[in-house]
Amino acid sequence: MLNRKQKGFTLIELVIVVAVIIILTSIAAAGMTIYLKDARDNERAGKMTILVEALERYYDQNGEYPSCAVLSDSNVSSAAQALGGIDLQTFVAPSAEEGTTNSINCSSDQPTGQPDTFNYSSTPAVASNTAMRNYTLRYWSEGNNSVETVMGRRGREP
DSSP states (O other), rough: OTTTTTOOOOOHHHHHHHHHHHHHHHHHHHHHHHHHHHHHHHHHEEEEHHHHHHHHHHHHSSSSOOHHHHHHOOOOOHHHTTTTTTOOGSSSOOOOTTTTOOOOOEOOOTTTTTTTEEEEEEEEEOOOSSSSEEEEEEEETTTTEEEEEESSSOOOOO
C-alpha cells in the first residue's frame, strides 16, 4: 500500500520548475545581449568623440588633417603621438579581436555589420597627396544596426 504522506516532488512539478527557470534564463540572456550591445556602442561613440577632437586639434596645429596612412598605421603609438598623445586603446574597437592594436582602416565603404572597425577616409587638398582638407569616420552601431558617420568640421566631402 502506498503512503500518500511521503514528502518530495512529483515529476510534473520538477518539469514545471525547470521550464520556469529556462524561461527566466532566456529572458535574462536576451536582456543582457541588448545591454552588452549598447555598452559597446557607447564605448565606440566615446572613442569616436576622442578621435574627432584629436583630429580637430591636429587641424588647428597643422592646417590639415592627417592622412589615412598615418591613422591606420600598425605602429599605433606614432598615430597617437600625431594626435596629441591620446590613449592607444582609443584606436581599438570594443569588439575587435584579441591582440588588435589599431581598428582604423582606410576605407570609404560603409562598415555594414562590421562592429570591429573604424573606417577613416580623408580628402586630399588640391594638388597634394599628403595635405588632407577633410575626413569622414564611420562605424557600425550594433544596437540600431546602422552606420554612424562623423565628418570633419573644416570642409566638405566632395
